[in-house]
Amino acid sequence: MLQTIGVAGALGLASSAAEAETEATADAAALSRHDALRTDRFEVEFDGEAVSGWQTVTIPGRSTEQDEYREGNDADYEKKVWGQTTFDDLEMERGIQREDVNRLYDWHEAVRAGKADEGRKEIAVKLLDGRGGNPEPLLEWRFEGAWIKEYSPPELDASADGDMATESVTVAFDKMTRKEV
Numbered sequence: 555m556l557q558t559i560g561v562a563g564a565l566g567l568a569s570s571a572a573e574a575e576t577e578a579t580a581d582a583a584a585l586s587r588h589d590a591l592r593t594d595r596f597e598v599e600f601d602g603e604a605v606s607g608w609q610t611v612t613i614p615g616r617s618t619e620q621d622e623y624r625e626g627n628d629a630d631y632e633k634k635v636w637g638q639t640t641f642d643d644l645e646m647e648r649g650i651q652r653e654d655v656n657r658l659y660d661w662h663e664a665v666r667a668g669k670a671d672e673g674r675k676e677i678a679v680k681l682l683d684g685r686g687g688n689p690e691p692l693l694e695w696r697f698e699g700a701w702i703k704e705y706s707p708p709e710l711d712a713s714a715d716g717d718m719a720t721e722s723v724t725v726a727f728d729k730m731t732r733k734e735v
Contacts, residue, residue, distance in 0.1 A: 595682040595689055598646070600675050605648075605657065609720060611679050612645035613695055614730060641730055644677070644697055647722040650708060658721055662705040674699050677725065680735065691735040699728030 598605050619637030648658075664672035677697040682689035704724035711717070 591681055591692060592684050595684040597680045597682065597691070599678040599680075602676075602678075605654075607648040607651045608646060609649060609718075610645070610647045613679065614642040614644050616641045616730075641727075643703070644700070644725040644727060645722070646725065647720050649718045649720050658702065658705060658723055659707075662702040662723070665701050665703075673701050676700065677727070694733055694735050696731045696733075697725065697727040697729070698731075700725050701727070 596608070596611060598608050598611060616639055618639040621635050621637045622632040623635065624632055651657075661672070661675070667673075677700045679695045679697075680691035681693040683692045702723045703726045706722045708719035708721055710719070
């Protein structure tokens with residue numbers, strides 16, 4: 555009788571182990587489907603051309619104004635309705651690249667000089683799926699009619715320990731869209 559219980563117990567453990575393994579596999583699959591995207595995997599394009607070297611890109615927030623009104627003689631309750639939606643500016647910082655050392659400066663110069671054709675660009679920022687060897691874009695923000703409203707050159711410091719020379723821009727735009735790619 556003791557031997558029979560031992561065999562039954564062993565079979566029960568094997569069954570529980572298989573169930574536990576199946577549950578662990580299902581949990582891992584669920585995690586891989588629901589894992590958050592990483593902020594360090596993105597690419598930037600100006601007018602369809604890839605521009606490298608970006609360290610940070612802050613996607614603009616947006617807010618919608620709230621208005622209140624009363625209907626007729628209803629003095630007790632206000633109705634809240636939405637108004638105009640506004641967007642913050644696009645903030646971008648990059649390490650100065652040897653191959654295009656003047657790209658952002660020249661763009662801001664075109665804006666300063668009032669050159670409409672050169673001063674406005676379309677910017678695309680793509681958030682990449684970092685899984686696998688070849689990251690693919692998952693989300694894309696497009697900024698139409700974008701122009702640099704503020705340019706900040708690098709801060710030079712002889713005591714710095716080989717820090718990267720970076721430049722940053724604040725970009726205004728006419729329209730922002732977001733879509734899954």
